[in-house]
Amino acid sequence: MTGDMSDTIAAISTALGPAGIGVIRVSGPDALQICLRAFRTNSGLSPRNRVATLGRLVDSEDGSHIDEAIITYMRGPHSYTREDVVEVSCHGGLAAVRSALRSVINAGARQARPGEFTLRAFLSGRIDLAQAEAVADAVRAPTDLTLKAAEKQLRGELSKEVREVRNKCLDLLAQMEAEIDFTEDDVPPLPRPALHGQLCDIAGAIERSVEGASEGILLRHGLRLAIVGTPNVGKSSLLNALLRTDRAIVTELPGTTRDVLEESLSLDGVPVVVVDTAGIRGTTDAAEAEGVERSKRALGEADLVLLVLDASRPLSKPDEDVARLVRNSRRPALIVMNKDDLPSQVAATRAADLLPDAGIVHTCALEHRGVESLRRAIIHEIGAGSLTAGEIPLVSNERHREALIRAREHVRRSLEAVDDSLPSDFVSIGLHGALTELGLITGEDATEDLLETIFSKFCIGK
């Protein structure tokens, strides 16, 4: 991740592949001079700040024509990185963008490492750490809701909230430290009830920031939904029905594995990875033991399990075995009574007995009936109702949630110290801890490891 801020970096900033345009981004002290070696304006004049200029890309070595292009010069500090930035828009084909990049690099730029533009924006103080992470999230956002959450964070809403809480901690600490240094004559001690009140305020503010974090994290990571059931209960039809009702089939979420059949879809804007665990038969067959293991693993990783039953035939021993697997996984689940169009052979009470805590939805996947209510049941079950109603939570990143929770714990310890009538000294320890945790979110207390971890997750060109 380490980059020398004194050189000029360049990278292809758009996805590779046939496209109308592709953009090469160049940032650094020599961005303009370098680009001028690889670009001739049609007017023959130097590009003006913040004005798109038409011209052509040439090979910086032999001057041969590469492509027609538009370059936009953004003089620092009013740019993404706060350095001089030039964006070259040329044709989007693989060959076009690659030769454009090669030419810029031959002219003196260095190939940027993943996340290096954003790292520079962070290091120049234009954005803080939480905002930098939001950039990565926005780039990868699979659904519109995920994008909204990332944008909220990018606008600095979380950072603002965290900073406010941090300032409250600092104010309170300053008061307590003065009390520690001086005699009661000089600085009257903060009355304990007032101290208690201020600490509760801080704890409350942190609490409110964490609210909705699990839904936010769901937006960022996507919901893992496992579909289980014995063969021929209609799992595949159910999956197809879910896919078909929402045409917004999305790109793959990062980190998903393919050892079981996985499909990505958007459920009212919530990104969902559906894991279809093929059929689970009886567990007596040794050859299928591995299949069961895999299903168990899929169950263990799932945020929600759909247990699909064929309503048109009586419950079988294998149905009960699968239900036991679900029960043992202790994951939240819904029972889907499929083939609802045929005469029911399964009493509702019998089904409910299989998974006592699970809701029951009736569907006919082949005819796409009941799919809408299944969708609502899923949204309801994962507590994402507020999300689909448009309430975007402040926190959508596990790292931020953990830091906030640790900060809250520190403040709780301070409150305990107040309750135990311990001197200010002990109260201040928790507040110091909270300050550090909050600083981890915005980067005020970032460590080298943390920076490394965060910026290494970026794609090149951002």
Place this chain on the structure above:
Amino acid sequence: MMPDDQIYDVVVVGAGHSGCEAALAAARMGSSTLLLTMNLDSVAGMPCNPSVGGPAKGHLVREIDALGGEMGRNTDRTFIQIRKLNTGKGPAVQALRAQSDKQLYGIAMKKVLERQEGLDLKQAAVTGLLWSPIVRNGEAQWRVDGVVTQLGRVIRSRSVVITTGTFLNGRIFVGDATYEAGRAGEFPSKGLSEDLAKHGFTLGRLKTGTPPRIDARTIDFSKTEIQPGWDSPLAFSFDPVGADELMTLDPDPVYPGAALDGWRVQMPCYSVYTNERTHGAIRSNLDRAPMFTGAIKSTGPRYCPSIEDKIVRFADKDSHQLFLEPEGFQTFEVYVQGANTSLPEDVQLAMLRSIPAMANCEMTRPGYAIEYDYVPSQQIEPSLQARRARGLYLAGQINGTTGYEEAAAQGLMAGINAALGCRGEEPLTLSRSEAYIGVMIDDLTTKEIDEPYRLHTSRAEYRLLLRQDNADLRLTPLGGQVGLASAGRVDAVRRKRAAMGRALEWLDSARVRPSDDLKAELNAIDSRPTTQTAPARDLLKRPGMKLNVLRRLTGVKPVEPEVAEQVELQIKYRSYIDQQNQMVERARKMEGASIPDDFDFSRITGLRTEARHKLQRMRPATLGQASRLNGVTPADVSVLMVHLKRAREAAPA
């Protein structure tokens, strides 16, 4: 005595609190040492308050003692009273404070110096140093080879420690009167400032002050509030001085309330309050105060303001507390604590006489302000060696600090490091999580000091770890390693640790059965009774419960009180101590990331200009130090982090 042509290991210039510790430490570590003072009759002088200790300062004295310094023991020999402060606050801010007999303190210290093997104590005014040009880190620098005295004598040495206090070009102010002096009644030190400046040092001016002294016979003590000494034994030193070493006299009967038959002869102090008339007398004469007329341009200590400063800054307070502190057992001179001033003499008297207890008081000497040269402390390394002059160490007020304890602690470290330097060993530096001394020296080398620096408990992040009660556990082993703390002291600490370990182990399994005795003990600390056998550890967690009470209840013999105290603190405050330890661990990473001596901050373009200049000027040795510089933002620290990592990766392994 060393022959004249011999080279000393260490020459210490100035025999104040800093110089005495520096010289004793160096000599005790085996360096041949010469201590030079302009006046052999004012060794370890106390030109301001003859008090030692207080919050943070008391911690310093304990740390000095733990490392093998003298201030704690010398205070124990000569105090007229000792107290424990902040007993109602937490263990971290509790501190000892003593009033010394001003004359006896100096006499006792001189006696120690004179009897120290390997140490010569002589009178001479140093007016310059011996400099040799060297090249270090590709930079033209100096090596200091000795000193030159006012009489032209050249004394050669491997290192020099300068501890000149307020003497460098000192100038005294009382009202519109001003004259050159080192302190009232003594010559200033001339020539040395100019010599330092000539060799590339930047100098600044600071100001400090002292209140008037009044005649005890003219005080109506019946109108004061009496503040007696502690009625049970207290001592600064972890190795209390024997009765044969004490230097005390019978208190003069003019002072009411002396304790003559307690654990030790002690005198009280007395408190009074200023009133509207006092403030009026000051306010109507502000146009004659050099602080406000512009005659004094330098900055005074914010935390030790003059009385006129207090009246102006805290205009809404209609009264300030003052303490009347005898300057010794048998002198009539009384120090008026809280009344630092440089107002004209007649205004000082009017101000004092506005207080009922002092309505007829006579001043024996007026208060004054003194302005002096100092060397802004970014010019020293954490070892206190000058950045641009090998073998030259600066300690005490010359580094911009104020206070005897701050000076003594620096003197001790400078003496230790000068001695280590002579041996060719690495210097001893203490971290912020090890000692208040570490906090202070880190502050000095990372903050730009533009007012006299005084140590406060709030300056330490890890207060709960840096308690005055555990200074021996923290530092005596280090003092032993460098050869300063005696083998006996090191061994005592080892035994204390072992005893603590055994007591903690006992707590792992000890259980206390319910009994009338236990009930009474719990009742005595307002704790709820227990009807079942309870683990001793749980009972000890209760506020007020003592380890030795639990041991008695279970029929086990008691442990030493110092051991019990440590065990009690560890059990009662474990979770808080753990939290601070975690914070230390977290910070250690930053502290561990060292910045090479020759690192060129000016070439790092990602830094903001202000931060770049600051870093270039202050030259922090670690990332942690860099992060504490004013004007260096977290973003700047991130930039540095990235570049340092890059530099490390680029460097051959």
